[in-house]
Amino acid sequence: xxxxxxxxxxxxxxxxxxxxxxxxxxxxxxxxxxxxxxxxxxxxxxxxxxxxxxxxxxxxxxxxxxxxxxxxxxxxxxxxxxxxxxxxxxxxxxxxxxxxxxxxxxxxxxxxxxxxxxxxxxxxxxxxxxxxxxxxxxxxxxx
Numbered sequence: 001x002x003x004x005x006x007x008x009x010x011x012x013x014x015x016x017x018x019x020x021x022x023x024x025x026x027x028x029x030x031x032x033x034x035x036x037x038x039x040x041x042x043x044x045x046x047x048x049x050x051x052x053x054x055x056x057x058x059x060x061x062x063x064x065x066x067x068x069x070x071x072x073x074x075x076x077x078x079x080x081x082x083x084x085x086x087x088x089x090x091x092x093x094x095x096x097x098x099x100x101x102x103x104x105x106x107x108x109x110x111x112x113x114x115x116x117x118x119x120x121x122x123x124x125x126x127x128x129x130x131x132x133x134x135x136x137x138x139x140x141x142x143x
Contacts, residue, residue, distance in 0.1 A: 003088075003107035009103055009129040012142040017102060018070040020138045021090055024049050030137045033126055045069070048078065054118055054124070060132040062085060085109035104131055 010017050024047070027034045036052040045067045051061040061080035067073050074089035088106040095101055107128060 003105060004127055005103065005105045006127055007101060007103040007129055008135055010100045010135045010137045010138050011098070013098055014092045014100045015070045016142045017100045017134070017138045018072075020134060020141065021073055022047075022067055022069075022094075024065075025044055027051075029061060030133050031130060032133070057082070059083070083108055083110055087114070102131065102134070 014098070024037050024039055027122075033053045033055055034051065035054045036050075036059070038050045039047060040050055040062065041048040045072060046061060047065045047067065050060065050062045051066060059080070059082045061083055062078040063075040064078050065073055065075040068086060072089055074093045075087065077083060077086035080086065082111045086106075086108050091103040091105070093101040102125065109126070
């Protein structure tokens, strides 16, 4: 799957949005397809997290995240029941006026027997919804 990228302006300072992004275990509270999150290991700025998503089919994967406080987070796949690769990240840009430009990048590789509907849902539906959900969560908790 080719990489996908989207950006959004969030009406909170960069540190606030970063704190929402790295609060992994709360994702099921505001991300529709996220059924569960478990932090497996944390060492300084490296975090290993297991996610369970409900996307037509249950998808479980573990990624290793690198936190670059407060300007972003990047990740790479450790293992998955469905994905061959999953790399991406958040780039957070302080706009100097109390708002943040958030750029979200995602590049997922799946096996050839994975239905196209799951890949499409990840990029065309879930990605924009994810950005809106993070924006709403950060603005509600900051406001």
